[in-house]
Amino acid sequence: MKITLTAKLKLRHTPEQKAALDAVTLAYRDALNFASEVAHRENKLSQAAKLQKLVYEDLREKFGLPSQMACNAPRQVAASYKVQWTKFRQNQAAREKGYTKRRYKGLDNPCKFVSRTLTYNFGRDYSWKKDGQVSVQTLDGRQVMAYDGYQKHLEYIAGGCEVGAAKLYYQKSKKQYYLVVSLEVEVADPQPSDHKRVVGVDVGQRCHAVVSDAQGNSFFQSGKQARQKKDHYSRLRKNLQRKGTRSATRRLTEISGRERRFIADWNHKLSLRILRRFPNALIGLEDLTNIRDRTEGRSNANASRKSRKNKRRRSQWSFAELQTFLAYKAPLNGSMAVKVDANYTSQSCTQCGHTSKANRPGAGLIFICENCGYEVHSDLLGSRNITMRTLVSRQDWEATGCLSTTPDVSDAEAKTARLTRYAGLRWSPDTNPRL
Structure with a gap:
């Protein structure tokens, strides 16, 4: 029996390595937005294979993405449009039943990607090295850097557990990159x-x-206790949204995700x-x-x-x-x-x-x-x-x-x-x- 876990690893990157990660994440984000515009132009295309045929060469030439990333980007965009189509159909059903009069507007404009997050495939874009290091793909080739994480997750990785895809994401507040890795841990079949x-x-x-x-x-x-905390965040958001100033908007951004x-x-x-x-x-x-x-x-x-x-x-x-x-x-x-x-x-x-x-x-x-x-x-x-x-x-x-x-x-x-x-x-x- 296999259990899937998610390990969050903090990358110990140098300034030069951080610059390389900045370049690849920004290029990947631009590639996502480019593929999203193509998908929207092609009648909100949600089929990954068809979208990949349309944008693969452009992603390689215009953005310099490695081959695997150029495959991952249209898949991610297609999945986003598939979600939008599902919400659109749910909205149609709700309008037919009289539950709402609002029209779903998620497909009016191309899906926009803001986060500097990209997908790595194990063995193709990243791999483990000796002494607690990982090798990740960038536009300028592989970068090898050390990482830290939860001790049990590090033990699973050192023990050779099965590893899946990973996501590289950037935390702006800490100016730090993290690698989120999918691990499959073997446990005994229950009786x-x-x-x-x-x-x-x-x-x-x-x-x-x-x-x-x-x-x-x-x-x-x-x-x-949890209910009181939720009510506090609700009042705080309501007051800041009512205020509507630039400082209130910055404050809303700061507290986003805290609840x-x-x-x-x-x-x-x-x-x-x-x-x-x-x-x-x-x-x-x-x-x-x-x-x-x-x-x-x-x-x-x-x-x-x-x-x-x-x-x-x-x-x-x-x-x-x-x-x-x-x-x-x-x-x-x-x-x-x-x-x-x-x-x-x-x-x-x-x-x-x-x-x-x-x-x-x-x-x-x-x-x-x-x-x-x-x-x-x-x-x-x-x-x-x-x-x-x-x-x-x-x-x-x-x-x-x-x-x-x-x-x-x-x-x-x-x-x-x-x-x-x-x-x-x-x-x-x-x-x-x-x-």
Whole structure:
């Protein structure tokens, strides 16, 4: 089993080497914009092979790019236009359904590339050297320079792990180049007997994560601190945008990305905290695909200030990032993450099985079963339901030898059968004497 990691390496370049990197990154950026204009002129072309035939010779002659970079540039441009076409079709569908009246304007002008970032292919544009050095391609040939990075990533590289493509990017504030490398690390194939503990993780906004296992242990991570930080950045951006001066624009540029980095760091630390608190576990995560489309509703010009604030918070909910961090870090820490159905996890009573929206009065923090009167924290209830569904997945894995199988019926029918099976699960001292 292979896990893909991303290693960020700081290049120790001399002034002469930095000048060579400046030249190749600026030439690559100009090549991207040139290819983008050609693609836009050719009816917003999004096919990489056709675009490469149109611009390859020009990229080699006008910008002096090596052959591999002259192939990478049209591929990157074509991928950007493919994204724009996808957004255009989504906008068309939304307009037909009456969700919006705005026309998508992303294809009106050629895609513009500003960042000084280029793609390297391992073995063609960059390669490892002895004593912690790397050789990278420039317009004037190869440049060999030392690099620093996270110690575990350096150990993986020194151990000869499989290496993929890399991106060279420039951080303007530090006047420093970094090489972002894709690494594939080999880990042992998981087996059901490897994970003695079954854990369920319920993600939310009041509590960013509530974790429980089959032994009754639980862990709560409040989202109050992160929410306050997000509100601070939102107020700051709003005030600067309202001001609109040149200094306010410079300030907006300075703080751009700061909130995103804060949340990424928050989710990194939270995922590690969960994995260390519940080691060697099979971790169940909710399948929240398209959750916003199902719950948020559409924009309302007459919405109150409070409802607008709540919608902004929902749109900034970073549950997918947290689940991604848990999924890729789990095998590296002796655990494994699987996804289970999220339907009714916060509405189903774990004592009697009664399922109803009325079990959560006002969608509040307390779950009160209207059938048996069982009362518990709603997020803890959701975590326990996820734990039991994960336990069912492990039992199926032990019985069949496969973590998931292709159903003989349609996906909707298979999901209905799973939910029917989940309805019989119970969490009570009678069924689990250790609680």
